Amino acid sequence: MNEGKGRFDIMELIKKVLFTDFVKGLVITFGYNVSMDSVITVKYPDEEKWIPYRRFRGLHTLNRTADGRELCVACELCSKACPTRCITVIPMEDNTGRGISDRVAKVWKVDLVRCLFCGYCEDACPTRAVRLGREYELACFDRNCAVKNREELLRPQPVPEEMSGGVVAKARLRTTPDGIEVVADLSETRKRRV
C-alpha cells in the first residue's frame, strides 16, 4: 500500500514537471480552433440564435383554432393551478364568436417575474389554450414589462408549432425603439454540434 503510494507520487511529479494536463487541455482548446467541425459556440446574438425543442418551457402563448377563434374559455384553471399565483384571468361574456365559447377572457395576464416556468398552467388548461412557448428573451428594464397580457400572448410566436426545433438559426440584430431584437431566419438553420 505504502509502496504503491510512493510510486503514484513519483508519476504525479513527472506529470507536473512535464505540464502533461496543461498540454492535454491546450490540445482540446486548439483542436476547436483548428477544425470548424468541432466548434460548439453559437454566435448569439449577432449572427445566430438557438431555436429550442418543442418541449422547451419559455414565454406563454395563447392559441387559437384554425379559424382564428381564441381557445381560452377563461376558466381560470391555469391561474388556480399556478403555484406562484402569477396568472390573473378575468372572464367576460362575448357572443361575437371571438372565442370557442361565449365565455372569453377579459383579462389574461402573467407576471413573468414570479413565474417558475413549471408548466402547471399548461397541464391544467382544458382547451390547450395556454402553452409555454419557445420565446426566452425576456429581459427588460422594469417590472411592468415582465407582465405579459392577452393581446401580446395571442400574437403567434416567431417559431411555429410545426417546427420541431433543436437547431441553430441564422440571425441578425435589429434595433427598434423598444430596444434590440434578435431576428432569426428560420429557413437557414444548422444542427448544433455536441
Added chain:
Amino acid sequence: MGLQPINPYKRYIMVTVKINGKEITVEDNTLILDAARDAGYEIPTFCYQADLMGIGSCRMCLVEIEGQKKLQPSCVTPVLHGISILTETPTVMSARASMLEFLLANHAMDCPVCDKGGECELQDMVYKYGPHKGRHAEPKFKFHEKDYALSPVIIKNSNRCVQCMKCVRVCREVVGRNVLGALGRGDHQEPTSFFRSFLDCDADGNCIEVCPVGCFMRLPYRYKTRPWDLKGADTICPYCATGCRMVIEHRDGEVIRARAQLGVGMNSETLCARGRFGYEIINSEARLTTPLVRRQRHGTLEPATWEEAFRIIKERMPSLGGNTVGGIAGARLATEELYLFQKLMREVFKTPNVDSGSRWDAAAVEGFIAATDMAEGGVSVFDCMEADTVFVIGSQVSEENPVTEYIIRRISAGRRMNVIIAGPRAMKLDSSANLLLRHYPAAEAALLSAVILDINAAKLAASADLTAAKDAKLDGHLKAAGLTIDDVRALATKLRNSESIAIMAGTEFLRYPHGIESLNLLKELLRSLGKKVRVMPLLDRSNQRGAWEMGVHPAFGPGYVKAPAPGLGISGMLDAAADNSMDALYIAGADPAALYPDEAHVKEALSKVRFLVVQDIFLTETARLADVVLPGASFAEKDGMLTNQEGRAQIIRKLLPPPGKAKVDLDIIRALGEMYDRSFGPKNAALVLDEIRRAQPMYADVSLAFNNKRNVDNKLDNKAALVKGTKAALTIRKFEQAASGQDAQYPFMLATGNHLFHSGRLTNYSKTLNDLMKGMTVEISEEDALASGLAAGERVLVSGAGFSVTLMLTVKKGTKRGVAFIAENFDAAPVNRFFRKGKGAPRVKITKA
C-alpha cells in the same frame, strides 16, 4: 327512557334502528337519511332538501336494508323499528357510481365554461363517489345550444340539469310563485318556465340557489369570476326587518354576489330579490366619498375635508343646545351606532329630541311597541307558526318581508292551522290563507273593533240596550272597513276556536295609529279568554327594532326606560322647524324629505332649520337640503349588530373599506362627540356593545358569536339570539282617525308601502333591481280597471289634490275595490306628495294619460 316530550300536543314514539351496525333511537317516522346523518354517516343527495317535499327522484341516497333485495331511497323512506340499514356496502357504492354515470351520460360536461364550476354538487359527487371514466360514446342529447335568459336575473342551461326538481319545488312550495314546471319526460325532462318564455316573477333567485348544478344561474354574476377568487363576509341583509343571513362576496373590491347558505340563519337558502340582487348599491358610482359643505348661505354643496366639515359643525352646532337641537337616525344603522347616536344627542347636545326613521309618529311608535309586546323580548316566527291560528294584519308581508312570507307559506302548508289575512291589497300569501278580509286602507281599527264586539257579543247580549248599541257600532265599523258581518263572524269564530294565536302586525298600524288601541284590546281580550297569544311586529327597516331598543326615541332611552323629560319626535321637530325654532338638526341615515308623509311640509321645515347636518351614503333628498353632508358607510363596510323584527340580534360583518374619504358611521358619531367632550365614547363597536350589554338587561346575553351554525335538518330557529324581556311602562295613546284630506270626487284611496324589489330609496341605486321593472306603477283591482275602462300596461294619470303623476297601470285580482297602491320607493313618483300632515289616507283619481 327519560325522554321529555318537547311539544305537549305531539306524541313521540321512539324506535330503535341499526345503522351500519350502530344502534340508535330516533323518533318514529324519521327518514332513514336523517337518522343516518344523526348517527354520523354521510349520504349523498341531490333532490332532498329539508324544507321541500320529498320526491325521491335522483336515487343518489340509495341504501341497503338488511333482508330487502332492492335498495331504498333513504330520503323518502321512514325508519321502522328494528331494521338494520347499511349505507356503505359495495352494492350501495356501486349504485351511487352508476347513478352518477347515468347523470353524466347526457350531461354537458362544460365545467370550464360553467359558472357553477368549483362549487358544483355534481362535480363534488363525481369526485367523491363517481366513476372517473365514462363509457358513454353516443352523441349527447342537448336541450338547446345557447344558454337562454329566463328573466333579467336568471340565465338557464338545461343541458346541465340533474332533474332534481328543487327549482320547481322551491318556486311552488316556498316562494309560492309557481312559475316553473317540467317540460318533457325522463332525462329529456327540462325544468323551466312554461314554453321557456321570459318569466315575470319575483326575481328572488331561489331557484338559482337551490340548483345543485349550473343550470339556473345568476345573470348579473355571469362570467365574472370563479368562486375561489371571491372574498366574502357572512352578514345580514339590510333591506327589511326579516333579517336574512347572507354572504356577500367581492372580487377586486367589487361586490358581485350575495348568496344564502343551506341551513344557516332563519332563512336557510332563501332570500328575496332585494337581498340577492341589491348589493349593487355598495359599489354604486353615486356613493358619497367626501364630506360636502355649503360655504355660502344659498350656495351649492362643495367637497370639503373632514376637518373643515367638523370645524363648521363645531362653530354652528351649539352644545347644550337643549330643545332647539334634534337628531334623527335611520333604522338601517347598526345597533351600536344607534346607541351612540342617542347618547350623543342626550349627553353631549343635552337634547331630548331624538327619533328614528322618517315616517312614523313617535307616540304611535310607543303605542305600537306596547301593543306588540316588544318590551317583553323576542318572539320567534317559528314559534308563531306553531299556533293554531296566524293572523296577519296591517302588512303587505309578501312584498315587505318576503322571506317571512316564505316561512309562513312553507310551514302552514305542512300542518293544520288557520292563516288569516286582513288587508286592502291582494298578495301572494293569500293563497295560503283560509280566511281573507279585504278592508279599506287605514281601516284596521274598524275591523278589529268589529271583531272585538262580535267576540264580546255574548256578554253584551244580556241587555237589549247594549245589544242595540253594539249593533249600531258594529254597523259603523263594518261600513268604515268595507266588510260584511259574515267576514267578521268568520274571523271571530276562528279566533274563538283557537287555543293559541299569533298576531303579526305590520306597519299600517304606524301609518294610521288609531288602530293600535284596538290591536292591543284584541290581544288582551283573547288573553282574557285563556288563549295563548303571541304578537310579532312586521317591520320594513332592518334595524327598526334595534333603534327603538337602543332608545332612539323621544319618550324612552335604551331598554325602553322612560326618558325623564320626553322630547320631540320627528313630527314635533319638523313642526318646530317650520316655526323657525330649530337651531340644528343632525340626520344620520334617514331620508325624511323623501319619505315623511307630506312632502311640502317636510321640505319647508328642513329648509328652515338653521343648521342641518346629514350623514348618509348617497346624496338623498334630505342631504340636498343640508349645510354639511358627511359620507357614511354601507352595511358592507362596518361591523355591528342588527335586531330584526322578531328581536333576534344578529351580526353584520365588514367586507370592504368605505369608499374614498367616507367613514364608518360609528366613527363619525364618536368623532363628533369627542369634538365637544374628549371622553365621549366608547371608542369602538365592540366596546359600545359591551356597554350596551352591561347597561341593558335585554341585550345582556347577546353574543358576537354567529347565531346559527350550519345544519342539515333545518333547525333554523336559534332562540339564543332573541333579546330578553324587560319591564317597561309604555303608554298607548288614543289616536282619533283622521279624515282623508280629499273628498269623494277622488274615487280611490291611496295605499303605500315598499315595493317587492325595493327598500326605501336605498335600493334605487341597484341597477339590477331597477331593471326588473319596466317603470313605476300604480296598482288597482281588476274590477276597478274594468269599470273605468283602463287596461294593465297603460299609462295613466294619478291625481290627488295639488299633485299628479303619470304611471304605468298594473291590475291585481282580489284587491279591494276603490284602492290604489303606489310604492313609496320611486324618486320620480314621490308618493309622500299625496299625503297631508294630520290627514288620513289620501284619495286620488286615475285617468288615461
